[in-house]
Amino acid sequence: MKADIEIPKVENVHIVAIQEWSDDFQENCWYAYLLNATNETLEMAMIVSRAFGLINGENRNTMQLRHAFATVEPQTAVKIEFLENSVLQLNNEFSLSYFIGSKMYDKTFIFKTNSINVNAQTDLPAINKRGVMGV
Template sequence: MKKDIEIPKVEGVYVAAVKEFNKDFGAEEWNAYLINDSETALETVLIVTRGYDGRKQTSTMRHKLEKLPVSSFAKIEFLQEDVLALNNEFWITFFRDGKMFEKKFVFRKNSINEKAVQDLPVIPKKGVLVK
């Protein structure tokens, strides 16, 4: 039954938006990162992203990482300036110690901005963090 299904809690895994200088385009841009600040590697990481609000919706993007080691991070995708005005959703599914974990991280519309920047775990930069 439903009560017998164990849904493990995701801890030590975050999504962050970091503003970085792109040398190729000579401009500042926001990039989304997956952070593993736990004591166990993440395996077979599946990431599904989309932007939405009441009227608009972006395409759904899918990404896969074979492994994200302990205390590390990986770039997920570039965030276009237009998309920052939407809710940005990141569904993260992964295996840890033989169990499947899943969590939805959402940057609320207009929450990715310079005023919301803070120190980030693992990444030696500042950014906007979703826990």
């Protein structure tokens, strides 16, 4: 039965962290985005996010957050969530599932502890912004 299930490799779809000015906080803040650098529309994109790790020798975990997008157009990015400064010192995990046509794609992206920072930014594909790409 499992041999019948084919989950194709995720290519040109990323979870990225982008730093943007927040009028609410009056400072630059980090936000997670779903970046579709393909020429296809993503359908029924679902993301489960969480953060986990050690702070001062104590295990810390955040609650899981769930996000859904009916469609994500080609060559665009959609904002997923605000990344509060205290969770940047934890591992941040984003489990993504989506469809292109009748095929389901699935991948987990991780930002390691303290990897979301200004020095780690690169030019992002498909959009004219800089940010940090999850692996």
